[in-house]
Amino acid sequence: MSTSGIDLRAFVRDIPDFPQPGIAFKDITPLLLDPRATDAAVRRLARFAERLDIEFVVAAEARGFILGGALARQLGAGFVPARKPGKLPHETVSAEYTLEYGINALEVHADALAGGHRVLIHDDLLATGGTASALCDLVTRLGAEVVACAFLVELSYLGGRARLAPNRVFSLIPYEA
Amino acid sequence: MSTSGIDLRAFVRDIPDFPQPGIAFKDITPLLLDPRATDAAVRRLARFAERLDIEFVVAAEARGFILGGALARQLGAGFVPARKPGKLPHETVSAEYTLEYGINALEVHADALAGGHRVLIHDDLLATGGTASALCDLVTRLGAEVVACAFLVELSYLGGRARLAPNRVFSLIPYEA
Numbered sequence: 380m381s382t383s384g385i386d387l388r389a390f391v392r393d394i395p396d397f398p399q400p401g402i403a404f405k406d407i408t409p410l411l412l413d414p415r416a417t418d419a420a421v422r423r424l425a426r427f428a429e430r431l432d433i434e435f436v437v438a439a440e441a442r443g444f445i446l447g448g449a450l451a452r453q454l455g456a457g458f459v460p461a462r463k464p465g466k467l468p469h470e471t472v473s474a475e476y477t478l479e480y481g482i483n484a485l486e487v488h489a490d491a492l493a494g495g496h497r498v499l500i501h502d503d504l505l506a507t508g509g510t511a512s513a514l515c516d517l518v519t520r521l522g523a524e525v526v527a528c529a530f531l532v533e534l535s536y537l538g539g540r541a542r543l544a545p546n547r548v549f550s551l552i553p554y555e556a
Numbered sequence: 557m558s559t560s561g562i563d564l565r566a567f568v569r570d571i572p573d574f575p576q577p578g579i580a581f582k583d584i585t586p587l588l589l590d591p592r593a594t595d596a597a598v599r600r601l602a603r604f605a606e607r608l609d610i611e612f613v614v615a616a617e618a619r620g621f622i623l624g625g626a627l628a629r630q631l632g633a634g635f636v637p638a639r640k641p642g643k644l645p646h647e648t649v650s651a652e653y654t655l656e657y658g659i660n661a662l663e664v665h666a667d668a669l670a671g672g673h674r675v676l677i678h679d680d681l682l683a684t685g686g687t688a689s690a691l692c693d694l695v696t697r698l699g700a701e702v703v704a705c706a707f708l709v710e711l712s713y714l715g716g717r718a719r720l721a722p723n724r725v726f727s728l729i730p731y732e733a
Contacts, residue, residue: 394645404645408665412634444621445637449629457589458622468571468581488585
């Protein structure tokens with residue numbers, strides 16, 4: 380099946396006032412329901428990263444796991460899940476971050492990465508960059524290298540890309556307003 | 557790369573007394589770190605399901621998303637995320653379930669599935685079957701058909717397979733005790 384021309388933006392729907400009044404939520408579940416659209420998304424994310432010698436993809440629960448796992452597989456890379464506090468069973472490192480709607484923390488296993496590992500950060504959505512910035516912190520604290528950050532959706536007007544600088548940032552579906 | 561002979565069980569580690577004293581947690585993160593093992597797991601799960609005409613894979617957050625998304629892609633199927641209450645932004649249906657360590661609920665979007673859709677249930681772990689049973693409930697309440705349930709790890713001694721009967725159940729790494 381050819382997915383080269385598919386318009387991924389058509390598979391993202393706006394949900395007004397979720398999770399709070401005034402916030403328009405970008406719902407990617409229609410994209411996930413469509414195997415051609417999902418396949419195109421994974422291939423396009425992988426194409427961006429394929430010359431970067433990525434060894435591990437790090438993604439945040441829960442939505443980041445869906446394409447993150449498939450992207451790691453497409454790249455022939457390992458997958459490192461970043462989870463909310465208390466969810467990972469072994470020794471962890473933790474980083475706090477500020478969300479659009481609150482404060483939280485993410486953890487990865489302390490033995491998941493080591494010095495010199497080349498890492499791609501993935502999440503479904505780049506908003507203010509808090510989650511991705513925490514993921515970058517976790518990676519560098521384990522001695523590994525953040526090579527780039529790849530997102531499905533980017534809310535460009537929230538400035539996440541600037542917050543992640545000087546890391547390379549790539550997104551498939553940017554929204555300017 | 558050939559992954560046909562790889563011993564997946566060697567990539568699961570026991571974490572004693574997590575999340576509670578007396579429970580030995582099956583940690584699949586070493587498997588996820590290894591692209592050959594993850595690839596073998598996805599291929600073997602897909603091989604089980606490939607003659608079942610699966611149209612959608614339904615999986616529970618968070619760990620079920622990691623291989624679930626990759627499995628859906630391997631099968632050319634859509635992916636339906638089942639999430640904790642309040643996480644999905646559109647109209648949902650909800651099912652409560654009893655976990656090994658508590659009570660919870662899962663939701664799917666009400667427009668994710670419809671009559672006649674052929675569904676594969678996936679989770680990383682089959683324990684007592686509470687989570688998977690709730691997923692089955694959600695699928696049938698939307699008029700779709702649970703064709704089979706596929707797990708990475710199965711704690712056979714907890715009886716989850718019997719609870720899911722008469723659904724077909726498949727697991728890659730069963731533990732008898």
